[in-house]
Amino acid sequence: MSEATLTPPLLEEFRRWIASAYPQEAERLLWALEHTTPALSIRCNRSKQELYDFSLNHLPLERAVAWCREGYYLAERPFFAHDPLWHAGAYYVQEAGSMALAQLQSLWGEEPMDVLDLSAAPGGKSTLLTQILPKGSRLIANEPIPKRAQILSENLTKWGYPEVIVTQSYPDQLRKAGLVFDLIVVDAPCSGEGLFRKSPEARDEWSLEAVEECALRQRDILREAWQMLRPNGWLVYATCTFNPRENEENVRFLIEELGATYTPLVDVPEEWNWVEGKEGLGYHFLPGITDSEGFYWALLRKAGSDEVVEGKSSVKRARKGERKAQPLSLSKEITQWVKASYRDYTPVAMGEEIVLLSSELLEHYKALQASGIVMLSAGIPCATQKGNKLRPSSLLPFSQAIETEAFPRVELSLREALRYLAGEAIQLPATAPQGYCLLLFEGVPVAVAHNLGHRANNLYPKPYRLKSLPK
Secondary structure, X not given: OOEOXXXXXXXXXXXXXXXXXXXXXXXXXXXHHHHEOOOEEEEEOHHHHHHHOOOOOOOOEEEEOOXXXXXXXXXXXOOHHHOHHHHOOOEEEOOHHHHHHHHHHHHOOOOOOEEEEOOOOOOHHHHHXXXXXOOXXXXXXXXXXXXXXXXXXXXXXXXXXXOEXXXXXXXXXXXXXXXXXXXXXXXXXXXXXXXXOOOHHHHHHOOHHHHHHHHHHHXXXXXXXXXXXXXXXXXXXXXXXXXXXXXXXXXXXXXXXXXXXXXXXXXXXHHHOOEEOHHHOOEEEOOOOOOXXXXXXXXXXXXXXXXXXXXXXXXXXXXXXXXXXXXXXXXHHHHOOEOHHHOOOEEEEEOOEEEEEOHHHHXXXXXXXXXXXXXXXXXXXXXXXXXXXXXXXXXXXXOOOEOHHHOOXXXXXXHHHHHHXXXXXXXXXXXXXXXXXXXXXXXXEEEEEEEOOOOEEEOOOHHHOOOOOOO
């Protein structure tokens, strides 16, 4: 964290609000908001690191994030767009406070869970969830705003977890799909006070009226989320704001109006400097005190038993006349493109993409499709259909399910990798066979190319391509 003078200045009304809410911490918090810049942090993709044994030592790693074993602060900001490992989903740039959800891992058993990240863009918490959930857990990552939903889909595709569906829907629409979940994360739209160091616009837009509007909208979202939560399920409520109206008061609403039980975490070390919320509800991350941007979160549980509730299905049946997911038949050669444990998954067409879905994720897919929910991506992107021909999906190299041994592999230099990521055709070594080749950087799959001998046709997705190359 470096010292700086930030503009515009904090509103006097906001300063009084903070002084009232945090009498002991206000001075340090307000000074930090006006005179310091935030620390930068990244989180390693542990699943891919176990697969490919790559190093992140090329990044200016400074120290670990205390509450997340994969998290690191950086001494300075690299130009991430010129790092092929960033494009390959080897790590994710995430604010340290949001990594606190890693502390939930000790609560789960080994049984796979159904999980919803309700306002998931750009994808930090969703990618983290894939690392802390029991093996085989299904994740629905949702974002209602189209542009943000596209970013979410790209980030989760690159992260490569095979049991994810990315949806674009408002909470009330999603509820009508009839799915219920063991865990729901509600990172609610808020007044953005915790982003004041990053966003001058957030300072300009702040007002007590905006805070009140956000608090009411958050309660509407929580009501919808609560109906999608299974008995005995967990709900994480989070914001990037400081005020009690959007934080503790909404947790109190969950308790008093919806019957939630607040669940404090155990053994939070004092040196982490998490500030306990009013009445002991939740945890605040305060700049100048916690090594983080502004963040608040609380864990709650819904009453019920561990037994299956009779008559309560997690899947809504398709109504007569509605389109259903159409399973496909794939050749043996194509199924060899994924690891053996995924070869019995069901292939389903999503436009030109052929994706592979586990039986459990397929049921979720059918329910979402029957309700008209927009799905941007799902499962394992395996193949792309062009006319009557199938080729490896340009998204397959990102998946943790890819069978790398099924392809000739070519290691690229940094310059070659960046040229390919920018959409250029490159020439592979003379030893590379013609046909589809898997391109690696530092041993990590970054793309697939069609090698013609004299050049390799570029199959990298156009929306993902680099806008410029290093000079």
